[in-house]
Amino acid sequence: MKRHASTGYPIFAAAFSPLRWGLLLCLALLCLHTTTLSAAAPDNGIVIKLTIHDTIQPITAGYLERGLQEAARRHARAVILSLGTPGGLLDSTRTMVEDIENSPVPVIIYISPPGSRAGSAGFFILESADVAAMAPGTNAGAAHPIVEGEKMGPILKQKIENDAAAFLRSYTERRGRNVAAAEDAVRNSKSYSDTEALQLHLIDLISNDDQSLLNALDGRAIRRFNGNTEILHTRNAAIVTLEPSVRERLLSRLTNPNLAVLLLVVGGLLIYLEFNVPGTIVPGTLGTLFVLLGLFGLDLLPVRHTAVALLIAALVLMVLETKFASHGILALTGTIALVFGLATLVDGPIPQMRVHIGTALGAGLGFGAISFGLAWVALKAYRNKNLMGPKAMIGATAIARTGLDPTGQVEIRGEIWQATLYGESAVPSGSAVVVKAVEGLTLIVEPASRA
Known part of the structure; x- marks a missing residue:
């Protein structure tokens, strides 16, 4: 092994000695710094x-x-x-x-x-x-x-x-x-x-x-x-x-009974809308999410079972309102059940853990009003369903495009129909007539003045 001429140490030791002394110096400074910090800032816990x-x-x-x-x-x-x-x-x-x-x-x-x-x-x-x-x-x-x-x-x-x-x-x-x-x-x-x-x-x-x-x-x-x-x-x-x-912050918000009730009602309303206007997807998806969040919050609170029964009854009555023409009686009864159910839903030992009467009234009446609107639309659709096709023209006014003596052509709702005049000898072209009946592809009409 070769040695350094002046020191007698091995050559590789002489080559790495500056690095070694540098590391030792850094360690010494680090220890001194740590000791100084400990003395300057004692650990008070x-x-x-x-x-x-x-x-x-x-x-x-x-x-x-x-x-x-x-x-x-x-x-x-x-x-x-x-x-x-x-x-x-x-x-x-x-x-x-x-x-x-x-x-x-x-x-x-x-x-x-x-x-x-x-x-x-x-x-x-x-x-x-x-x-x-x-x-x-x-x-x-x-x-x-x-x-x-x-x-x-x-x-x-x-x-x-x-x-x-x-x-x-x-x-x-x-x-x-x-x-x-x-x-x-x-x-x-x-x-x-x-x-x-x-x-x-x-x-x-x-x-x-x-x-x-x-x-x-x-x-x-x-x-x-x-x-x-x-x-x-x-x-x-x-x-x-x-x-x-x-x-914890999110769940704490959900344990607010008023927020939980609003999420439940809004979610139920969106799902209700999805059933009445199928295929929109977004209301049903958001409604399901809101209902699940509301139920999760209510699960952390004491809930009165009789109030849950009232809410179920309210939902059933409002759905029946859209299926049967009760002139709003079912929807009104459902709204009353909904308001009472929401107001008594949470058995909180203090007022801050119960549903405010204002929240119950607002949510219940709002849901009821929208249910009335949907029921009215459903009722109109039900009535219009019976007035489709040629029979829907009975009682409507048509315009004679040719003279009716007693047969000819009339225009009604943008369509030309064969027509037979009822009870009159003749009606000139351009006269208004009223459809009284439909026989096959022929309209039975009479003058509008007589009708």
Whole structure:
């Protein structure tokens, strides 16, 4: 092996030594840069922020579950949920409370911004948190359970109240909060301002914004639902907002009962139009899509089966109107059934989860008006069907092209016909005559003045 004359090292080592020293220099600079960054910007951790300003339903429950899983995956210091809701479904509320209780990451429920509220189901979620907080000018409570938006009988009312109160007690007591005041929100629909909630030990603190809330909680010892004690380290933590996905936003819109009903009605109308004007394809395709989207949204909501029966009856009556001449009676009955069916379709526990009467009236009356129009067109077509061919000329006026004495030719509807004069000796050319009958290819006519 050849060696370098001055150093004695192998020639190939001497050739590659500048490259080697360059790599070592780059690694040294990289290590120095990393050390500098670590010293300049210490890792304060992250806090995952979720936002639910909507009714409580399966989509919001799924969003919370996804957020808690993401926080656990990223080893977040805590999860802060900005909450503002009028309430929602009890089943979804139970799911969300269970997820909060089992979360490996501490959960902070924060009623914000000012002016927000945690009504009904929102109060149950607030009390289930590791840390419950409210912004100034917010309120929470009014958690009395409602079934199907109806007035309950005394026995059913007592059973539902007792069940909801026991559910709230099951975790409020473990969180060290005021069980009696919390239960009062269920049994007597009490609602509390932020200061009242703090004085009654229903919440842990009042804070103006997210960052001041996290700074105030730094170093605080909290007791997790499993009994373990944990120290929060949230000061100057980076807040990472987890937005709802496109799917969650779309499904959340579909769970709006008014939108779901409008999609259902418009889709049904387009399919109805396709049946009356076959071959257009586009109305039927769009109508099927709208109906499927409406049904998908309604599937996420509590639906009253009697209302579904009314909608089916309304559809059957309107279809029958186009087949039988009932002078609008079937269509009118169908419209009334449609309005009542739409108005009572969703059994929402709060007004925001029911179909507005204005939506039901507008959709029902609009569908009924169009059904009346289609029924009128069908009735005219039915009548005109009996007036096709030569018999359709009976009673029509013709013009004599030759003198009728008593036979000759007349023009009617742009056609020349043989005609025989009835009851008169002669009619001059150019006179108006009226068709009285058709015998084969001959029209029986009489003078228009006599008719």
